[in-house]
Structure formats: C-alpha cells, structure tokens
Amino acid sequence: MAEVIAVKDEEVVIQVRIKLNGSMLDREESIQSAVNDVGCLATSEAFKRFDTTGAPIRIDNVRMTSKGVVKKRYETPYGAIDIERYVYQTSTGGKTYCPLDEHARL
Known part of the structure; x- marks a missing residue:
C-alpha cells in the first residue's frame, strides 16, 4: 500500500x-x-x-471557459489512473479543449 x-x-x-x-x-x-x-x-x-485552475483561457485569441472538471482514465506503465482535469469550450459550443492533455503531450 x-x-x-x-x-x-x-x-x-x-x-x-x-x-x-x-x-x-x-x-x-x-x-x-x-x-x-x-x-x-x-x-x-x-x-x-499540467492542468489549469479552471480560470478562463485564450487559444488563438478565442476565449474559452471551463466546463468544470471531467474524470478521464489514463494508462501508465504502472497501471490505469483516473484524473479529474479541467475541460474548456467556447461560448458557442463545439469541440472541447483539455489543457492537461496538450501540455503533457498526451
């Protein structure tokens, strides 16, 4: 343990x-x-x-706000882990963006 x-x-x-x-x-x-x-x-x-604090961010001059934390399972050499990370979207909807995934190059 x-x-x-x-x-x-x-x-x-x-x-x-x-x-x-x-x-x-x-x-x-x-x-x-x-x-x-x-x-x-x-x-x-x-x-x-690699995650953010949930504060609004800008990507290519487009403002994105957090949809809150979303749990995702990641596979590691040691086993699977569940991480709660912030996910973002523009006010018009569409594709979501996860800074942790990009910053950690996942």
Missing part, C-alpha cells in the same frame, strides 16, 4: 508499506504491486502539474 505523504513545489513524498510474507513469489508480487502503486501516485501528481 502506498500513500502520498507530502507535495511541495516540484517534489512528492510517497510512503509505501510492503508485506513480505508467504512464498518468494508472493513476496515478489507484493513488491511489484507496491512499486506500481508508487508509480501511479507519482504519475497522478505529475499530471496535475
């Missing part, structure tokens, strides 16, 4: 607890699961750095 202990500036502190009981295979699977949990948590924190 892993959990985020602290996030400050460009750093995240993650604590992990690994059970080392059972056969060697059980222990290896427990270690691998914990490593994947750490990877998912760190990647989630990294993604958040």
